[in-house]
Amino acid sequence: MNYRRLGASGLSVSEIAFGNWITHGAQVDNDTAYACVRAALDAGITTFDTADVYSDTKAETVLSQALRGVRRESVELCTKVFHPTGTGQNDKGLSRKHIMEACHASLNRLQTDYIDVYYAHRFDERTPLEETFLAFSDLVRQGKVLYIGISEWTAGQIAEGAALARELKVPLIASQPQYSMLWRVIEAEVVPACEREGIGQVVWSPLAQGILSGKYMPDKPVPQGSRASTPAGASFFERLAGRWMRTEVLQAVSRLSSLAHEAGLTLPQLAIAWVLQNPQVSAAIIGASKPEQVQENVKAAGLRLDPEMMREIDHILEGLVERDPGKTG
Ligand code: NDP
Numbered sequence: 001m002n003y004r005r006l007g008a009s010g011l012s013v014s015e016i017a018f019g020n021w022i023t024h025g026a027q028v029d030n031d032t033a034y035a036c037v038r039a040a041l042d043a044g045i046t047t048f049d050t051a052d053v054y055s056d057t058k059a060e061t062v063l064s065q066a067l068r069g070v071r072r073e074s075v076e077l078c079t080k081v082f083h084p085t086g087t088g089q090n091d092k093g094l095s096r097k098h099i100m101e102a103c104h105a106s107l108n109r110l111q112t113d114y115i116d117v118y119y120a121h122r123f124d125e126r127t128p129l130e131e132t133f134l135a136f137s138d139l140v141r142q143g144k145v146l147y148i149g150i151s152e153w154t155a156g157q158i159a160e161g162a163a164l165a166r167e168l169k170v171p172l173i174a175s176q177p178q179y180s181m182l183w184r185v186i187e188a189e190v191v192p193a194c195e196r197e198g199i200g201q202v203v204w205s206p207l208a209q210g211i212l213s214g215k216y217m218p219d220k221p222v223p224q225g226s227r228a229s230t231p232a233g234a235s236f237f238e239r240l241a242g243r244w245m246r247t248e249v250l251q252a253v254s255r256l257s258s259l260a261h262e263a264g265l266t267l268p269q270l271a272i273a274w275v276l277q278n279p280q281v282s283a284a285i286i287g288a289s290k291p292e293q294v295q296e297n298v299k300a301a302g303l304r305l306d307p308e309m310m311r312e313i314d315h316i317l318e319g320l321v322e323r324d325p326g327k328t329g
Pocket residue numbers: 018019020021022023049050121151152176177203204205206207208209210211213215225226227228233268285286287288289290292293294296297
């Protein structure tokens with residue numbers, strides 16, 4: 001494994017991080033979840049990503065069980081707040097009340113005294129940003145949170161947040177956007193805005209939820225057991241990756257598979273290596289339903305793709321890549 005600084009901060013993260021959205025507490029049983037985390041640890045992954053909302057709050061608990069016995073200082077535990085975790089009118093968003101309550105609930109489920117990176121999972125239009133950042137500042141001063149991140153915020157929202165973070169001396173160091181060969185909407189605005197503020201990118205769905213594994217084939221039924229086929233994953237897959245289940249995209253993905261094989265790689269390895277070529281990316285968060293996927297995917301760490309390979313990828317995906325920064329969030 002290779003390790004990178006998260007933005008301009010002093011915190012090191014594994015350049016491949018492990019996330020448990022959809023899988024832990026939902027798609028996979030606990031023994032499989034533990035085996036995936038074990039495979040991640042064995043490969044040198046130290047950065048673990050979850051959220052209070054994943055699997056109706058069960059994912060944080062499963063992750064903490066999977067990490068039982070692991071030295072706390074040896075891992076970076078990251079979680080998020082914003083999406084509803086209950087039915088009350090204050091069980092969501094970035095109000096001071098919800099941030100404080102959600103943080104304590106996450107600490108409890110994660111069985112830890114502190115969260116390494118605490119993300120605002122989305123921007124909250126209904127709460128003054130000062131209120132949000134003052135709550136973050138208090139959590140940082142109390143030692144319950146070490147660093148702050150944001151997820152799927154626009155460049156303008158990031159600039160506003162960074163100004164407040166500076167004023168309140170809050171270490172805002174991470175942005176967590178979707179980024180893959182197929183989804184490059186952060187490149188035009190979010191990445192430059194973050195670079196100016198010393199904020200690193202910790203990117204999600206580098207395989208476009210499995211599309212960039214090559215397992216979904218044009219005109220073939222989705223494979224049994226894949227995210228697109230499971231009750232836990234199908235609706236998220238449809239909502240976020242459904243746009244790629246088109247013949248022309250899947251045919252291009254099949255050409256990418258051949259390109260990867262010619263280079264001695266698998267397509268997941270090529271796709272993860274591709275996001276890691278961007279120097280503004282501090283880590284790629286992978287998901288896995290089987291430990292073998294982790295073992296395969298971590299081999300992308302440290303790979304250099306030559307410029308000709310990068311051009312060939314762009315050529316194969318011409319006209320299929322989403323780049324509109326307006327699609328952020
Ligand atoms: P990926 O794009 O890496 O997709 C992971 C899924 O692809 C796996 O669960 C598996 O699904 C399939 N897969 C992985 N490796 C292989 C392989 N080698 N061969 C075949 N199939 C493979 O990432 P995710 O979409 O899971 O997102 C990763 C993490 O990012 C999340 O866990 C979460 O922590 C974070 N995230 C953050 C969001 C945010 O709003 N901030 C939003 C979404 C995710 P299967 O086997 O079931 O088909």
